[in-house]
Amino acid sequence: MTSSSHKVPSTTAGSEVAHLAKFRTLLEPHVDGFSYFTDTALPRALEDIGRFTFQVGGNAPNASEATKNLPTRTIECWYTEPTWIKPTSGREGRPFLPKHARELGESYNAELKLTFNYSIDGGPAGTFQRRQGPFPVMLGSSLCHTYGLESDALVKMGEEATEFGGPFIISGIERCIRLLQVPRCNVALAIKRPTYKSRGSSYSEYGVAYRSRRWNDDCSTITNTFHWLTSGSMKVRFSVRKQEFLVPAVILLRACGVQGDNEIFSRLTSQAGAKDSWVLERVRLLLHDAKQHGIYTSQEALAYIGARFRAVLGRGNERNDVQCGQEVLDKFVIIDQRSLEDKANTMLMCMRKLLSFVGGRCGADNADSLQNLELLLPGHLIATFVKEKIEEQLTSMRKGVSKEIRTRGAKALSELGEPAFWGKICDRYGGGAAGNIGKKVAHFLSTGNIVSSSGLDLMQVSGYTIVAERLNFLRYISHYRSVHRGQFFMTMKTTAVRKLLPDSWGFLCPVHTPDGGPCGLLNHLAVKCETQTRSMDMAKRDRVLETLLELGVTALEPGTTMPAKYLDVVLDGRVIGGATINECNEIVKEMRRLKVIGGIEKTTEVALFPPIQMGPFPGLFVGTGMCRFIRPVQHRDTGMVEYLGPMEQPFLSIACMPEDIREETTHVELDPNNLFSLIASCTPFSDYNQSPRNMYQCQMGKQTMGSPAHSLPHRTDNKLYRIQNPQAPLVQTARHGEFKMDDYPNGTNAVVAVLSYTGFDMEDAMILNKSSYERGFGHASVYKTKIVDLKEEAERMGSKEARLRFSNQKLAPPRPNRDGTPGETVIDGSLGPDGLPHVGQWVEEGDALYSYVDELTGKEKVGRHKEMEKACVQNVRLLGAERGFTKGGKAKKEALQRLSVTLRIPRNPVIGDKFSSRHGQKGVMSILWPQADMPFSESGISPDCIINPHAFPSRMTIGMLIESMAGKAGALHGKFQDATPFSYHESKGQLAIDQFGEQLQEAGYSYYGSEPLYSGVTGQVMHADLYIGVVFYQRLRHMVSDKAQVRATGAVNQLTRQPIKGRKKGGGIRLGEMERDALLSHGSAYLLHDRLMACSDTHVAHVCKRCGGVLSSQTRRQEVLSAGVGVENMRLKWICTSKQCEGKPDEIVPIRQPYVFKYLANELAGMGIKMQCKVSA
């Protein structure tokens, strides 16, 4: 056998610890993002919200008549010290584990407490702790009991051995927040958008958008957009509480301390040079335009802004206009910079960019390119949400205090210093005794709708969360690696956003995106793509700044300007200085070296945009912030790993394979497979397939019935699919082994023959060997868990008390049987005495699942199995209530109210069930063919399944053909085969086909994997060599038993009497216009009549021949025309009640027509139109 350099994948996996760490890295954006919220973002947010200062009493702005004469008191209140208590249950304080939440159908909550502080007239602060309610916790985060645990400890907790966290458990259901692509922070984007014109007259379509993240990294952001006006001025747009405001840029500059016309002029034009008369002229216009406001100094500008925003900020008279103006600058303008000088510098940079953009010196940035995008992480989203809620709480409490004072006057004023007063304020105005922030977060998580007063700088209000379905492991993990572009883009008609751009190489998987609606909008992160959950700490950031200055960046001193031809050097949106392009090239080179050898943090992004006509705005942009994508590549000079970001990548030369290296190449990919997502890189030989087929496999891999979890007894998912006899694929990729995907196998290795044998394999159907089926091929079951809540049932019956309880004993004495024997006292014989089903019992449609009695009425009720399929009772869980306490402090005794039943429904393959290989080759099973009649090979092998050769030519899934050979060779030699993409190549001297061909030959088989087969029916050899090998087959979850829909008669719509739709309700399938046309074209009128009339809403209407009225005919009860016969044969007298027919002899005839016709007549009559039917003969 040829010695192969390829490793045997299934055994490559490392230790359990390293394995778990791998998954934890994949999940970092979720899990560590949430930890960041709890340990860093929340304390910073509290600090940032700061103290709420306001006045009550006499001089207060909203003082009433009653309080006018009272003394004025200044009150400060604020929150500090968030403390968390890990999820605990009951009073005993035992840890409440995720398993418990799942099984109980409850939420996995921690306790959040904030310290409330208040101080009156600057006196000593009074404090007390306030609960902020049960707060949903992300699994695996630092607040979760599974945090940092190793596999065996996790298994003991009833979790998976590879439980990496990520979801929240809300009412027993695992939900996760989607990663969202949002514009990159602290980067100015030149955008040309026609809608900008609609902002007002003389607004142009040019703008520079600057999304700014707060300097303290509490995750809140604000977008400032610089608009270009045709009049020559610039305005800055930002929104305050969902209201948009446009402020002249020059006023903001002046407010930031750039006061004089000369200073503004020189700082805007310095880099353009004195020759660029276009720019000089525009800046002159800008300053001229700003004259109209008559504002020249910083103080004037601040007062101007403050006076206008005072009401919006909700400020009383405790601050003057200048202070209000400062607050506006602090909270809404370039919030990533703290000092006014830096704010001004960044604003000036944006304005220079806008000028150069409008003047055609630089081109527009692509807002859809990954270069200008970052991720909105779940934890960060929650952080901004919670910050706003806390602010709202304080605002509402401030209003509450004022109201108390206004209404209760001096008495309330005297209570100000007492904790009891503040406790009451908190309870009454701060969201109740239990607090409400946790509740609001839970609401957000369970619905995905974000309720916000400021909009939180987000593009959508709903669709943030999804259920993390555990259909199989692939689907589960891909929830956490998926990245959505945003709901807004789903509705957009243009397809530009969906385009696969080269910028996303190595960051987003080009293969793993669904087709159809979300195509290109829902992407998946490449395996090695990471996201920064935290910004660099200050020391490291300062190190980057120092390094830049040491390397020759000319620092920007306050009030100075940069010489012409100097490029801006920008560190996270802050303009730190400038350097010439040659200097910049040297700096970048040295920065990269330092990045790799550890002089500065390795995640620093160093993007140099060289000056190119119509290219991006030039400059050296250094990024250290959070939420950025990064990925590892090899740095060629040092041979070490460097992390690259999407902003620097387009300007680097990265060789994909070592043979692609050219002179200018600076980086080499570590592995070409790093381009793929985890799921895409599990497709074997995907480099041999036509690319859409690989996309289909990514979808189908996620719809496979596989192994969803190992902690099955503890799982309570609504629906869980489980395959009975899974196998590790014989042919697998390196990544499959790396991530131990064999722990969660998804299918079976099947002997597949490609031939047209019976005609049952037409059109992608496949024939299954009946004996294979009987041996267990494709066998699977569905687990369904149902929760029965008697408390809810009782509430539905309108009573608050728990009057229902599970029991199998009738309350009322049973009636004796007819023969006098005593009646049955048991409600249902098949249930246990507790009214619950026996574990292991089989139930069919209509069988009892549980029974309960009503203590109020003494009646009993039986809950039944409503599905058509037979099921086995797998588990019966009795869920106790969180024990309430009576007034005496004794535990309340409460009978069982909640029940959770898990049913197992066997779903072995039936005709019509869907199967697929791993190459986007799906098909339905069309028949179970007896093994005796299947073809067989010379060695006596008969295939498990037969597929049609027509499946290949147009689809070009060569990968499947190779897998077939490789699988066969692997089975013969007893080893797993390596199917990593890009690992076989001519240049490496080994073609995949040759390698497996040689292996096959060695085992005594034909080189290319084809064999003569014998007909199973006649025993004669067939006149062709037939392709037969081993392919890994997946069983998909789409099964006929979930889809079969048939009816003759059944439920109808009340109004139209036409069949209702919906499979669940036993409805019909619409025979629409197009189907009607087809039938008409075939002349099958009788069939049409049958479908559209007889099987639909056929009706005998009584129509008056004289007036043509459909509605005016009535029967008259008194005048029976026949007597002594049954209702069916009874003839009634019909009369017409219309005006024109009154008193005339009746001429009513029965006519068969659709019932909707009568409805139409009614509707028309409602509009005053009479419909007349002309009845002849």
Next chain:
Amino acid sequence: MDNAMQVDNTASLAATSTAINPLKSREKGFCEYRCGDCGHINSLKLQDAIRCRQCGFRVLYKIRTNRMVQFEAR
């Protein structure tokens, strides 16, 4: 389906109680459940609060039936 399911009522009652002391359990209306956390076997009356006697956990599992369950060997 199987007649095994439709066994008469008295037999079913006897079979569901555990093997430990079936007579006593039946007489007093006790049912036995296994705690979902510590595995302790609790025997509870119908009206008892659902809570493990040993560890206080609130999920109790019904113990698998001793009755014959017939599988269709098809």
